[in-house]
């Protein structure tokens with residue numbers, strides 16, 4: 088009698104635990120794999136330094152490679168890839184392009200701004216390829 092009672096309690100308890108675990112796990116995945124808008128700290132930098140070229144109104148070459156007007160429609164994978172490229176271009180001093188840097192030095196992000204882009208680029212979950 089005692090044995091069967093504890094089985095009656097244990098089985099639903101176990102199932103409930105499994106359910107909880109599965110739902111927590113899938114909701115965590117949903118969050119990490121959702122395309123997100125640019126965080127404000129990044130948006131400020133992009134708006135000042137990158138949107139002259141990298142929006143739907145920008146040049147064909149630049150907007151084909153990176154278009155902030157379309158950012159929210161990029162897949163999480165593409166967002167992560169582009170964020171990493173943004174940092175690597177900035178770290179090399181390759182963006183904005185040389186001609187633009189010379190003509191409009193005010194477009195060049197400061198080292199603090201590059202550090203913000205770096206932290207953001209590194210913050211994408213590692214399960215996104």
Ligand code: HEC
Pocket residue numbers: 132133136137138139140141146148149152153169172173174176177182183184187194196
């Ligand atoms: C004066 C126009 C101009 C500005 C301003 C500019 N870019 Fe670009 N960018 C380009 C052009 C043109 C290309 C494509 C040719 C190339 O890759 O060199 C490009 C390419 C890139 C790429 C390569 C994308 C890929 O997938 O290969 C990245 C990343 C990038 N830009 C980031 C930035 C960031 C970040 C900023 C702002 C800090 C910025 N750019 C500002 C013109 C610009």
